[in-house]
Amino acid sequence: MAPETLKTLIRCVPDFPRPGILFRDITTLIGHGEGFAASVGLLAARLGPAQAIAGIEARGFIFGAAVAARCGLPFIPVRKPGKLPVPALAIDYALEYGTDTLEIDPGAIAAGQRVAIIDDLIATGGTALAAAKLLSQAGATVTKALFMIDLPDLGGADRLRAAAIPAEAILEFAGH
Numbered sequence: 001m002a003p004e005t006l007k008t009l010i011r012c013v014p015d016f017p018r019p020g021i022l023f024r025d026i027t028t029l030i031g032h033g034e035g036f037a038a039s040v041g042l043l044a045a046r047l048g049p050a051q052a053i054a055g056i057e058a059r060g061f062i063f064g065a066a067v068a069a070r071c072g073l074p075f076i077p078v079r080k081p082g083k084l085p086v087p088a089l090a091i092d093y094a095l096e097y098g099t100d101t102l103e104i105d106p107g108a109i110a111a112g113q114r115v116a117i118i119d120d121l122i123a124t125g126g127t128a129l130a131a132a133k134l135l136s137q138a139g140a141t142v143t144k145a146l147f148m149i150d151l152p153d154l155g156g157a158d159r160l161r162a163a164a165i166p167a168e169a170i171l172e173f174a175g176h
């Protein structure tokens with residue numbers, strides 16, 4: 001299934017979760033068996049030399065875990081705060097309003113392990129950049145950040161590239 005067809009499977013919901021946000025909803029993509037399988041295949045094909053995949057909670061778990069299983073690689077969950085049952089390594093990062101936190105189990109990463117980040121969508125890049133910093137602090141070498149969707153007008157992929165992290169997406173949507 002071609003990327004242009006996959007794009008038609010993404011539901012665009014205006015004013016969610018706040019007025020002015022056009023939410024790109026992957027529920028309808030993963031609810032289409034052939035579309036989900038094609039998405040995972042396209043992401044896996046772009047993985048490069050990764051030894052493990054880190055997925056960002058929550059929608060990055062869906063694509064990241066599927067790609068990891070398909071490629072026979074370990075999956076590292078990058079979690080929202082307070083979810084891990086062991087002492088976690090944490091990073092705070094700025095949102096449009098306020099801050100948020102990501103956490104990982106430091107024991108999940110071997111020193112120098114080559115890790116690719118997967119999430120459903122990149123907008124400003126703040127989330128993926130925080131995940132990359134956290135993984136680096138835990139000893140990983142972040143090889144790439146992969147997304148189903150890029151909103152290039154928000155500059156997130158460029159921000160990652162400026163931080164020397166190759167960023168790629170299967171689909172792009174113009175605007176915000």
Ligand code: AMP
Binds near residue numbers: 023123124125
């Ligand atoms: P950012 O940190 O600005 O790159 O935002 C990326 C994170 O927010 C991802 O985990 C996305 O799932 C979510 N996100 C941001 N903007 C949107 C949008 N327009 N539609 C769906 N999810 C979004």
